[in-house]
Amino acid sequence: MRVVIAEDSVLLQAGLTRLLGDGGFEVVAAVGDAEALLRAVAEHRPDVAVVDVRMPPTHTDEGIRAALVIARQHPEVAVLVLSQYVEERYATDLLSERTSAVGYLLKDRVAHVADFLDALRRVAAGGTALDPEVVSQLLVRRRADPLDRLTPRELQVLKLMAEGRSNNGITEALRVSPSAVEKYVSNIFAKLDLSPTDIDHRRVLAVLRFLGA
Amino acid sequence: MAAGPGAAYREAMSWRETARDWRPTALALAGVVAGAVTATVVGGLVLGWLAATWSLLDGPTGAWELAWFYVVVTLAGPVLLLWATQGLGALQRARFRVVLGAEIVAPPRAAGGGWPLLRPVRAWRAPATWRQLGYHLLAMTGGTAGGLLVAACWSAPLPAVAYLAGRWGDGPGAAAGLGLVALSAALLLAAPWVARAVARADEAAGRVLLGPSRSEELALRVEALARSRAEIVAATDAERRRIERDLHDGAQRRLVSLAMQLGMARASLADTPEPVRQVIEQAHEEATEALAELRQLVRGLHPAVLDDRGLDAALSGIAANAPLPVRLRVDVPARCSPAIEAVAYFVVSEALTNVTKHAGAGQAEVTVERAGDRLRVVVADDGRGGATLAGGTGLRGLAQRAAAVDGTLTVDSPPGGPTAITVELPCES
Numbered sequence: 174m175r176v177v178i179a180e181d182s183v184l185l186q187a188g189l190t191r192l193l194g195d196g197g198f199e200v201v202a203a204v205g206d207a208e209a210l211l212r213a214v215a216e217h218r219p220d221v222a223v224v225d226v227r228m229p230p231t232h233t234d235e236g237i238r239a240a241l242v243i244a245r246q247h248p249e250v251a252v253l254v255l256s257q258y259v260e261e262r263y264a265t266d267l268l269s270e271r272t273s274a275v276g277y278l279l280k281d282r283v284a285h286v287a288d289f290l291d292a293l294r295r296v297a298a299g300g301t302a303l304d305p306e307v308v309s310q311l312l313v314r315r316r317a318d319p320l321d322r323l324t325p326r327e328l329q330v331l332k333l334m335a336e337g338r339s340n341n342g343i344t345e346a347l348r349v350s351p352s353a354v355e356k357y358v359s360n361i362f363a364k365l366d367l368s369p370t371d372i373d374h375r376r377v378l379a380v381l382r383f384l385g386a
Numbered sequence: 387m388a389a390g391p392g393a394a395y396r397e398a399m400s401w402r403e404t405a406r407d408w409r410p411t412a413l414a415l416a417g418v419v420a421g422a423v424t425a426t427v428v429g430g431l432v433l434g435w436l437a438a439t440w441s442l443l444d445g446p447t448g449a450w451e452l453a454w455f456y457v458v459v460t461l462a463g464p465v466l467l468l469w470a471t472q473g474l475g476a477l478q479r480a481r482f483r484v485v486l487g488a489e490i491v492a493p494p495r496a497a498g499g500g501w502p503l504l505r506p507v508r509a510w511r512a513p514a515t516w517r518q519l520g521y522h523l524l525a526m527t528g529g530t531a532g533g534l535l536v537a538a539c540w541s542a543p544l545p546a547v548a549y550l551a552g553r554w555g556d557g558p559g560a561a562a563g564l565g566l567v568a569l570s571a572a573l574l575l576a577a578p579w580v581a582r583a584v585a586r587a588d589e590a591a592g593r594v595l596l597g598p599s600r601s602e603e604l605a606l607r608v609e610a611l612a613r614s615r616a617e618i619v620a621a622t623d624a625e626r627r628r629i630e631r632d633l634h635d636g637a638q639r640r641l642v643s644l645a646m647q648l649g650m651a652r653a654s655l656a657d658t659p660e661p662v663r664q665v666i667e668q669a670h671e672e673a674t675e676a677l678a679e680l681r682q683l684v685r686g687l688h689p690a691v692l693d694d695r696g697l698d699a700a701l702s703g704i705a706a707n708a709p710l711p712v713r714l715r716v717d718v719p720a721r722c723s724p725a726i727e728a729v730a731y732f733v734v735s736e737a738l739t740n741v742t743k744h745a746g747a748g749q750a751e752v753t754v755e756r757a758g759d760r761l762r763v764v765v766a767d768d769g770r771g772g773a774t775l776a777g778g779t780g781l782r783g784l785a786q787r788a789a790a791v792d793g794t795l796t797v798d799s800p801p802g803g804p805t806a807i808t809v810e811l812p813c814e815s
Contacts, residue, residue: 262699284645310706
């Protein structure tokens with residue numbers, strides 16, 4: 174799989190290039206700012222772009238804005254945004270632009286190599302990867318709404334869905350049986366008034382409701 | 387009053403020092419010159435204005451251009467007199483500064499802004515303008531008289547010498563001559579003290595009439611204090627931003643890199659001896675924990691998202707990072723000034739740290755709302771209560787921080803709880 178990396182720290186750029194190379198990705202370009210990123214994406218048409226949020230010149234949210242441009246102009250390119258802090262506001266920006274082939278993780282997560290590479294593959298394959306930290310930030314804003322009807326366990330399952338996990342992934346994370354997970358998931362759909370038409374679509378809707386988007 | 391070099395002049399001096407001190411004399415003589423200038427300028431303006439106004443009231447005769455001239459002078463007169471009053475005031479203050487080293491602060495000018503044509507009206511309504519004009523009238527009369535008196539004392543020997551040179555030895559005039567010599571000697575000897583008395587009176591009048599009044603002085607002081615306090619608050623914010631940026635670009639990146647390398651090492655540890663593996667695994671875990679701790683710490687300083695997207699966006703980060711469940715409700719339709727946002731952010735961050743450390747609470751709730759031009763921040767918890775400003779729990783620091791931007795902090799924390807800390811801040815600062 175072909176990757177473009179945008180990261181202004183030379184140290185981390187080199188580290189990420191090596192990490193992804195060892196993980197079986199082909200790093201076709203590694204750049205240091207948002208403009209160079211957009212050029213590289215247009216030129217190389219990678220499968221996925223790994224983007225740092227704070228980059229020159231203002232060191233605020235360049236990466237997020239570049240990711241939004243990529244999501245709009247290159248629907249075929251998956252985007253994984255990395256940052257030393259995650260902000261729910263940036264997450265909702267990203268998710269309102271696209272709800273698939275998108276990820277937003279703390280940079281800390283690269284230290285857990287296997288998990289990080291899994292998340293990157295998931296995003297590249299059209300899935301999502303949201304940092305648990307973003308999810309808990311979204312949770313503090315929960316108002317009185319249908320989400321209050323969920324049991325703590327169901328909320329936990331919804332949180333894992335929001336992070337982008339499949340039913341199998343949730344089964345592993347919670348160490349419960351697959352049938353229990355299916356039951357939680359269908360309870361969530363029922364409590365959020367999502368009609369049983371299209372399973373995948375309902376999943377996205379549930380997550381969106383959860384995110385308040 | 388500023389105790390400048392002029393203070394020495396007002397302190398007690400030995401007679402020898404007084405006799406040698408040339409400054410009071412110089413001040414008095416300069417006062418004569420300044421009095422003459424004042425009389426010319428103020429007198430000319432007042433007379434010109436009276437004449438023009440009188441001609442206008444009396445019904446102008448002659449060419450119509452003349453009538454226009456009268457109108458212009460009548461209207462411009464007060465403005466010119468105002469400028470003259472302020473300019474001469476500056477001149478007189480300079481006289482005290484240069485000759486005595488006595489610094490008299492200029493009274494505050496009427497605030498700028500508003501309709502420019504009304505500015506002279508506002509200036510004429512300020513007591514300081516009338517006080518200065520009063521000093522100028524005094525300078526024309528008393529100042530000039532005092533200066534001439536000093537000059538007369540110093541030059542007293544001249545007529546005596548002339549008299550003696552002309553009439554020495556003439557019988558009947560001898561007694562009068564002796565009297566004249568004695569009088570001029572007495573005047574000469576008294577001159578330094580006369581000069582000193584005149585200068586003292588002049589300076590006292592100058593301080594009262596040319597400087598700010600007590601309340602104006604206090605207003606100036608309050609203004610200066612408010613300005614310096616705002617600068618300190620801004621400097622503190624800038625410092626926090628700088629530390630945040632430095633850590634973000636420095637230590638945090640290095641730690642991410644370190645944790646990543648250790649992660650890669652850990653992933654390729656298939657046939658490594660057990661002890662080495664354990665060490666690497668432990669190092670990896672420590673590095674990721676250090677990273678998380680540092681992130682938490684830095685997030686409390688001044689996150690980039692606070693400048694970028696405002697208080698609302700920034701607060702969810704600290705609320706989510708607290709080790710207890712926190713509910714966050716923010717209703718701020720229009721953003722406050724960056725300094726106030728920074729204080730509010732700091733307050734929530736510190737208050738939640740406090741709740742975690744001291745309250746033994748099960749959950750907390752953060753409410754931020756804007757009512758008019760006030761920002762209200764409430765951090766409530768269901769802990770054991772009993773929090774006070776005196777308790778050394780960091781609440782005191784929060785109160786100081788709020789007070790630095792004219793905000794207030796109140797603590798409602800009965801023993802047994804619950805606790806609510808309310809901070810109210812003015813939105814603009």
